[in-house]
Amino acid sequence: MGVYHLLAIVFPIALWDVAFLFILIRTLSAGSLATRLEKTIVPLLLLGVLAGAVAYVLGLLAWPYSALTASPLGRNHMLMATWTLAYWTMILVLAWRLGEQMWLGASRWVMLGLAAFGVALLTIAGTLGGSLAGNPSGISDLVRLLGWEVYSTFYVPNLTLWLLVVVSVILVGIGLRERKRHA
Amino acid sequence: MKQASLYASIALFAGSFAVIWATQGTGVIKNDLSRNIFIPAELTMPLQVKAAYNGRDMFFRYRWPSEQPGIYHDMLKFEGGKWVRYGRSVPGPQPQGIYEDRVTMLVDDGSVPEFEKYGGYITIGDRMRFFTNEASKEEVKNQPYLGGKKNKSEVGKYLPATRSDVNDWASVVPEDDLAALREAGYFLDLWHWRAHRSNPIDKSDDQFVAEARYGDSGKGPFFTNWDGDNQQPKLMFDPVSTGRNALNWDDLAQRKLGFDDLYYLREDQAVAFDPDRNWAEGDTIPRRVLRAGEGSRSDISVVGKARWKDGFWDVALVRAMDTGNPLEDKAMVDKRVYNVAFAVHRNATGSRWHYVSLPVSLGLDREAELNAVRFEGAEPQWQQPWLDVALFYPGQVSWPMLVDREQHAGAEQIAEGVPVKVRHSEKQLALYGVEMEFKDEIQLQWLFTMLAGLGLIAAFGVAANLLMTRKEG
Numbered sequence: 001m002g003v004y005h006l007l008a009i010v011f012p013i014a015l016w017d018v019a020f021l022f023i024l025i026r027t028l029s030a031g032s033l034a035t036r037l038e039k040t041i042v043p044l045l046l047l048g049v050l051a052g053a054v055a056y057v058l059g060l061l062a063w064p065y066s067a068l069t070a071s072p073l074g075r076n077h078m079l080m081a082t083w084t085l086a087y088w089t090m091i092l093v094l095a096w097r098l099g100e101q102m103w104l105g106a107s108r109w110v111m112l113g114l115a116a117f118g119v120a121l122l123t124i125a126g127t128l129g130g131s132l133a134g135n136p137s138g139i140s141d142l143v144r145l146l147g148w149e150v151y152s153t154f155y156v157p158n159l160t161l162w163l164l165v166v167v168s169v170i171l172v173g174i175g176l177r178e179r180k181r182h183a
Numbered sequence: 184m185k186q187a188s189l190y191a192s193i194a195l196f197a198g199s200f201a202v203i204w205a206t207q208g209t210g211v212i213k214n215d216l217s218r219n220i221f222i223p224a225e226l227t228m229p230l231q232v233k234a235a236y237n238g239r240d241m242f243f244r245y246r247w248p249s250e251q252p253g254i255y256h257d258m259l260k261f262e263g264g265k266w267v268r269y270g271r272s273v274p275g276p277q278p279q280g281i282y283e284d285r286v287t288m289l290v291d292d293g294s295v296p297e298f299e300k301y302g303g304y305i306t307i308g309d310r311m312r313f314f315t316n317e318a319s320k321e322e323v324k325n326q327p328y329l330g331g332k333k334n335k336s337e338v339g340k341y342l343p344a345t346r347s348d349v350n351d352w353a354s355v356v357p358e359d360d361l362a363a364l365r366e367a368g369y370f371l372d373l374w375h376w377r378a379h380r381s382n383p384i385d386k387s388d389d390q391f392v393a394e395a396r397y398g399d400s401g402k403g404p405f406f407t408n409w410d411g412d413n414q415q416p417k418l419m420f421d422p423v424s425t426g427r428n429a430l431n432w433d434d435l436a437q438r439k440l441g442f443d444d445l446y447y448l449r450e451d452q453a454v455a456f457d458p459d460r461n462w463a464e465g466d467t468i469p470r471r472v473l474r475a476g477e478g479s480r481s482d483i484s485v486v487g488k489a490r491w492k493d494g495f496w497d498v499a500l501v502r503a504m505d506t507g508n509p510l511e512d513k514a515m516v517d518k519r520v521y522n523v524a525f526a527v528h529r530n531a532t533g534s535r536w537h538y539v540s541l542p543v544s545l546g547l548d549r550e551a552e553l554n555a556v557r558f559e560g561a562e563p564q565w566q567q568p569w570l571d572v573a574l575f576y577p578g579q580v581s582w583p584m585l586v587d588r589e590q591h592a593g594a595e596q597i598a599e600g601v602p603v604k605v606r607h608s609e610k611q612l613a614l615y616g617v618e619m620e621f622k623d624e625i626q627l628q629w630l631f632t633m634l635a636g637l638g639l640i641a642a643f644g645v646a647a648n649l650l651m652t653r654k655e656g
Contacts, residue, residue: 067592069626072618074592079633086637090644097652106186107651110193114647117197132592134606148207151614155628156203156635157210164635167199168642171192175649178188 002062002133008055009129015048016088016122020115026103027112038103045092052085059129072153073132079154080125087118189650196643203636211624212617214275218315220620221275221536223576226613228538230286230525230572234555235563236504236547241515241555242486242563243374244499245286247574249529251438252491253284255446256379257470259409259416260432261462266415268470272533274313279436283379284491285528285537286498289392290545292513292521294368295342300602302524302542306340306371306392307581309352313534314579315620318352328355328394335395343582344369345394350583361394365510369393372513374483376498380405383447384473387483387500391511399511401478405471408448410456416468418453419460420445425452429466442490450474479508486562499565521545523553527574538574541604541612575609578616 022037022044059081060068068074091114095102102111127139128150140150148154156164214221231246257270258281270281289306291298297305310318318338324330329338338352344364348354355361364370370393381387381404389399410417419428425445433439440446448469456468475481486499504515513521525540544551553570556563588594593606607615618625 063592064589066589067594069629070590070622071592072615072625075626075629079629079636082633083636083640086640090640090647093644094647094651097648101652110189110647110651113193117200147204149614151611152208153618153625153629154207155211155625155632156206157628159210160202160206161631161635163202164199164639167195168635168638171195171639171642171646174188174192175646178185179649182185 005055005058005062006133008051008058009126012048012052012055012085012088013122013126015044015051016118019044019048020119023112023115027108030103042092042095045088045095049085049089049092052088056081056085071132072151073128075153076150077125077128077132080121080128084118084121084125087121091115091118185650189647192643192646192650196639199639203632207632211621211628216274219274219313219317220315222617222620223275223530223532223536225576226617227573227575227610228527228529230527230538230540230574231569232525232543232553232572233563233565233567233569234545234553235558235565235567236515236517236555237558237560237563238517239504240501241504242499242501243288244486244497244563244565245376245525246495246497246569247286247527247529248495249284249491250494252378252442252496253280253282253529253531254378254382254442254491255281255435255438255440256283256377257281258430258432258435259468259470261429261464261466263464266468270470272313274534275536276531277533280438280531281435282531282533283377283528284496285378285526286376286496287526287528287537288374289524290372290374290513290521291523292368292519295371297343298371298524299522299542299544300600301582301585301597302522302603303340303526303539304577304580304585304603305343305582307577308338308341308343308346309350309581309583310338311352311535311581312337312339313536314581322353326353326355328358329353333395333397339396340392341394341396342369342371342392349586355394365393368509368513370510372511374500374502376483376485376489376500377404378489378496379447379469380471380473382485382489382498384449384475385485385488386476386481387485389480389482389502389512399479399482399508401480402474402476403480404476405473408453408468408470408472413458415458416456416470418448418450418472419456419468420448421452421454428457428460429462429468432465432467435467442488448472479506479511482506482508482512515547517547517557518549519547520549520551521547525572525574535577535579537576539577540572540574541609542602543570543572573609575613576616577612579619580612580616584619 019041022041026034026038127137130137143150233244235242259266260269269279310316320336323336329335346354347356370391373390375388375390386404388403408416408418422428450472483500483502486501489498506512522542523545524542526537528537543553545553547555548557556567584590586594586597
């Protein structure tokens with residue numbers, strides 16, 4: 001299944017990268033080309049998420065699960081791929097719900113920042129996949145320079161785990177409070 | 184207010200990822216001697232090697248960095264009225280620094296096919312000594328062949344085809360098969376230089392790895408100086424030839440004794456232990472006695488003097504190209520290519536706390552990674568450049584694990600014969616080796632991290648949706 005994962009993974013990478021490019025163009029311009037491209041962003045994101053889900057499943061089938069999760073590189077690729085798929089799904093839902101509002105005021109800059117972070121996650125997940133297939137790239141060296149040795153498993157200590165739980169609760173709380181306030 | 188909440192949410196989200204990044208990889212890996220876990224501060228180190236031959240003898244020269252020379256080993260200290268052993272093999276560094284440095288070299292002529300591709304990994308079998316799940320002494324003693332006939336008490340290096348089940352160290356194939364395998368050359372020659380147990384008499388041990396690690400036939404360069412019945416040394420220093428009965432522990436603890444001092448006990452400088460002597464607190468007698476070896480086990484000698492100087496060991500060894508012992512030594516033949524793998528022990532560590540190399544091809548006047556230069560005369564001039572070899576801490580990685588498709592994603596490549604060098608660097612292998620020692624803990628922490636990250640993304644998605652959407656009109 002590994003080879004089919006390699007075949008499938010090009011689609012979400014291309015679709016999400018193009019979606020980011022269109023978000024960038026629309027953020028910087030309100031011209032006719034930008035507004036026409038804007039209409040393709042949600043379909044691109046949707047196709048990206050669907051293609052990403054297919055590639056994700058094929059990736060899980062590339063090796064026995066126990067072998068994949070026994071390898072630090074396998075674990076890292078799986079973690080980053082999971083986060084990447086979840087993150088772009090979150091952006092899809094956001095873009096879908098926001099519609100035209102996405103480009104009003106500061107929202108477009110927020111959207112651009114979120115999409116840029118998604119591209120960073122996607123790039124790291126991709127380079128880890130390359131390393132796993134025996135083709136490491138210079139991106140791994142860049143990530144190493146930033147403090148993560150990609151051949152070591154990406155995990156955080158318990159204190160950080162608790163912090164993430166608390167922050168998650170706070171984030172939902174902030175959203176609900178504002179919704180209630182403006183109801 | 185809504186805008187401020189949005190920015191606060193973004194800051195919390197971004198800050199959380201910053202914390203994730205800053206704290207990743209911490210909180211799990213720590214030394215645990217009760218589980219035989221000690222992670223060295225440095226995971227890789229360099230080794231330089233040269234090789235030469237003159238048609239009669241084969242020479243190797245090794246050079247590697249070490250903070251200090253580890254030349255003390257296994258001592259008996261008189262303490263509280265009894266003789267206490269310091270310097271046994273322990274997990275990690277010996278606490279008092281009483282453990283010798285070593286350089287070892289496995290050699291094959293192509294008779295052990297996996298060795299060319301995977302080097303010493305093939306010798307690391309199931310439940311090895313000092314692994315967390317090591318076989319107990321009792322289990323080994325109860326194994327009829329290894330414990331009963333060969334008097335082994337621990338699972339050491341062995342070759343895969345000597346077992347009927349790769350996952351079971353005890354499944355030794357019948358003795359007739361073992362003999363046939365050896366006749367077929369299915370063993371690895373092992374050159375084993377020790378800074379205490381052989382170097383003071385300018386010798387190296389000569390061993391081999393087959394169904395277990397053995398010394399070659401004959402006498403080795405040392406024997407054990409312990410009378411178990413009387414709980415005392417068998418021998419002590421001869422006061423006539425050495426001017427003393429014992430060493431002083433403080434001299435060892437403060438590392439005052441150097442190459443020109445007496446820090447070892449030689450058989451010809453020893454006399455029978457005198458229990459009636461008025462032994463003082465801190466009197467120390469080496470637990471190993473050096474002697475001129477005999478037979479095949481004594482084939483390897485030090486060229487000149489092996490010494491540590493300015494932060495580096497420089498060791499040269501020589502052996503007859505053909506020792507005439509084809510069941511214990513790999514004969515070196517002109518114009519032939521071999522495979523070798525090196526290991527270094529330093530920083531007062533023994534057993535599996537060594538740095539190892541991947542396999543290196545050795546050519547006797549043939550194209551190879553390590554070119555043995557032919558010369559005329561008794562000793563080489565060593566004018567050829569060094570070969571730089573990267574050594575790495577291998578951790579708890581075993582051959583049964585590596586060939587198991589459920590445990591190793593690269594098992595299929597091994598089955599296809601893809602060499603380890605094609606897929607892994609030494610640094611990568613060291614990191615993987617360390618992670619194997621905490622496999623279960625890291626896997627669990629990784630899973631929690633993945634789920635916590637997912638929760639964070641979902642929570643931020645909820646917040647962003649609620650904060651960014653506006654009511655129409």
